[in-house]
Amino acid sequence: MLRDLRKTRNPRLTLTYARRAPLSVAGRKRCSGQLTPSIVQLMRVIGLIGVIGLIGIAVGCASKRPGNAVPEDLIGAAEMPGFEDARFNWDDDAPRLALDVEQSYAQERVALGLPPDAVEFPRAHYLVISGGGQDGAFGAGLLCGWSETGIRPEFKVVTGVSTGALIAPFAFVGPEMDESMKAVYTTISSKDIMRWHRLITMLSSDAAADDRPLEKLIARHVDEAVLDRIAAEHLKGRRLFIGTTNIDAQRLVIWDMGRIALSDNPGKLELFRKVLLASATIPGAFPPQYFEVETPDGRQWAEMHVDGSVVAQFFFYPVKLHITDVRKEAHVKRETSVYVLRNSRYLPEPQQVHPRIAALAMRSMSTMLKSQSYLISVMIYDMCMRDGLDFYLVSIPEDVKASAHSMFDKEYMNALFEVGRKMGSGTIPWRRSPYDPQATTRPVLELPQN
Numbered sequence: 029m030l031r032d033l034r035k036t037r038n039p040r041l042t043l044t045y046a047r048r049a050p051l052s053v054a055g056r057k058r059c060s061g062q063l064t065p066s067i068v069q070l071m072r073v074i075g076l077i078g079v080i081g082l083i084g085i086a087v088g089c090a091s092k093r094p095g096n097a098v099p100e101d102l103i104g105a106a107e108m109p110g111f112e113d114a115r116f117n118w119d120d121d122a123p124r125l126a127l128d129v130e131q132s133y134a135q136e137r138v139a140l141g142l143p144p145d146a147v148e149f150p151r152a153h154y155l156v157i158s159g160g161g162q163d164g165a166f167g168a169g170l171l172c173g174w175s176e177t178g179i180r181p182e183f184k185v186v187t188g189v190s191t192g193a194l195i196a197p198f199a200f201v202g203p204e205m206d207e208s209m210k211a212v213y214t215t216i217s218s219k220d221i222m223r224w225h226r227l228i229t230m231l232s233s234d235a236a237a238d239d240r241p242l243e244k245l246i247a248r249h250v251d252e253a254v255l256d257r258i259a260a261e262h263l264k265g266r267r268l269f270i271g272t273t274n275i276d277a278q279r280l281v282i283w284d285m286g287r288i289a290l291s292d293n294p295g296k297l298e299l300f301r302k303v304l305l306a307s308a309t310i311p312g313a314f315p316p317q318y319f320e321v322e323t324p325d326g327r328q329w330a331e332m333h334v335d336g337s338v339v340a341q342f343f344f345y346p347v348k349l350h351i352t353d354v355r356k357e358a359h360v361k362r363e364t365s366v367y368v369l370r371n372s373r374y375l376p377e378p379q380q381v382h383p384r385i386a387a388l389a390m391r392s393m394s395t396m397l398k399s400q401s402y403l404i405s406v407m408i409y410d411m412c413m414r415d416g417l418d419f420y421l422v423s424i425p426e427d428v429k430a431s432a433h434s435m436f437d438k439e440y441m442n443a444l445f446e447v448g449r450k451m452g453s454g455t456i457p458w459r460r461s462p463y464d465p466q467a468t469t470r471p472v473l474e475l476p477q478n
Contacts, residue, residue: 117282135263149362155199156366164191173453173454187342192371246301263290267284270282285303350414374459
């Protein structure tokens with residue numbers, strides 16, 4: 029199995045989209061009705077990790093963590109020293125986030141030159157970016173294509189997990205970062221993301237692979253200049269949120285990346301990059317990221333964080349937060365568009381499953397992820413209807429057929445990026461409701477001012 033995972037030969041694939049001529053890629057191999065390459069490769073990794081884990085238990089090998097987890101009764105009180113208020117728990121910090129929303133309105137008034145008592149605000153645009161591994165090339169392509177139209181909006185809020193966390197800073201800064209975003213998804217291969225450990229190393233490690241290549245990739249594209257831009261936009265009332273999973277606490281932690289970028293703490297760039305890396309850390313495949321935190325009693329602990337999509341494939345604001353109430357309290361009236369960018373296919377993909385352990389496990393995992401994504405889509409839609417927001421969702425077209433033989437395959441990602449770019453530069457098939465996947469319409473956009 030390890031040899032299979034190390035294969036680097038070019039895939040054979042065919043991509044088709046909306047009755048157009050197939051994208052020309054060397055070789056042809058259709059996989060209609062099969063699992064997506066990302067899921068297949070992920071399940072192979074999980075299978076390998078499971079075998080190695082059993083062997084490790086048998087021989088008594090284990091990695092040591094740098095500190096103990098936060099006790100259950102102190103989880104909500106733990107803070108990052110020097111970065112207080114830079115994060116919140118998705119499920120129980122709605123009041124804290126409400127205060128930040130009100131502050132963002134005050135910042136917007138100044139940035140827009142509105143009077144202090146102004147009530148009418150311009151339309152706001154929120155972007156929610158999902159996980160999806162190498163399928164993130166689709167989302168990157170769609171955003172680049174959207175920029176080509178000249179009417180891609182400036183997003184007041186951008187959220188992201190996993191591969192969506194890597195896209196989010198580029199999308200937040202704006203079209204000027206499109207080339208960097210494109211490079212991340214069209215010029216790399218698996219060697220730029222990970223290096224597989226030898227079997228003997230895996231037995232005493234907390235991961236099957238070394239993630240230092242991904243760490244270097246993030247550092248290459250996220251520097252002080254990018255942080256300065258994000259900090260400046262934060263002061264204008266815009267927000268960039270990244271989700272990671274506190275695996276000890278089984279909670280989604282939301283990081284306010286603008287607040288981190290705005291900090292005068294000399295470790296802000298390191299923390300910013302570490303959060304992005306943690307959000308993209310596939311549990312078991314990549315080593316977990318540890319964050320040193322402190323509780324009010326002065327004791328220090330080590331939180332273990334992994335991929336944000338373990339809890340949620342994508343996220344919006346907490347259900348307990350009622351934007352309508354917050355706006356009334358802040359004396360703000362505005363229309364809002366919420367764009368959900370799913371780096372996966374939306375509809376079920378029926379197929380006959382072979383009665384084998386591996387096939388059942390792989391099919392179950394893909395079904396679980398697809399179902400979770402659908403339920404989160406429904407939750408966000410219901411919140412939008414409750415709070416009077418316009419909902420839009422886009423995903424990889426169902427008629428795109430692709431096959432790749434390795435994780436983070438350059439040829440596959442280039443082809444998928446082009447599918448997204450063509451969609452973004454044309455008529456994006458937005459779904460206005462998760463209950464009606466065939467409904468398509470273009471959102472209300474304000475043309476850029478000359």
